[in-house]
């Protein structure tokens with residue numbers, strides 16, 4: 001499987017860039033006439049065949065697939081000091097749609113453009129390996145408070161806080177929301193705090209912006225563990 005950009009697909013076939021040619025011929029050891037799957041990161045897959053010209057592959061047919069969760073999931077993450085590579089990889093595998101790295105009251109270190117490029121590359125690799133149809137988007141970092149001040153879109157919004165602050169478990173809230181909404185699923189947004197947790201002011205501002213505080217259970221999870229747990233709970237609720 002190879003991820004391609006939508007513009008690489010032309011009426012004549014797929015134009016392959018240098019890294020893709022290298023991957024197909026050197027890593028996968030494919031030759032002229034061999035077939036592979038091209039994914040455009042926007043939900044479309046094609047069965048393609050290498051031609052005589054290594055820069056070009058012929059499209060044989062489109063492949064129907066459904067590997068995405070039924071609604072989009074936006075994960076807002078206060079940047080932990082370390083471990084972001086793993087968080088990006090795991091949450092991509094679990095079906096995240098958009099990752100929003102936020103600077104919070106207790107984390108103010110802005111990641112470099114190099115780090116963002118690295119996370120986007122990791123998301124791409126993880127999406128390929130998990131056979132995602134969609135390549136998750138990693139937004140540029142923003143402060144959590146600025147993000148909350150953006151105009152609201154119709155989303156179910158949750159903020160993860162530890163048990164003393166949130167009486168309701170995310171799993172329970174999603175289950176009751178699903179049973180009352182029936183098949184009407186709306187996109188979800190979920191926020192996870194940094195190592196030191198959210199400040200009370202941030203939680204207050206989030207609640208004022210329609211975020212519901214939820215717990216992931218009685219044990220306190222590390223900031224790099226909580227995203228995968230939250231995504232697993234959401235995926236389980238949506239795929240049941």
Ligand code: SAM
Pocket residue numbers: 159160161162163191192193194195196197198214215216217218219220221222223226
């Ligand atoms: N002492 C901090 C506190 O009480 O908020 C612990 C922060 S925890 C290491 C980092 C983040 O992970 C939290 O801000 C929260 O968003 C999330 N988190 C960790 N365990 C959680 C749990 N059991 N329920 C809900 N959120 C949790």
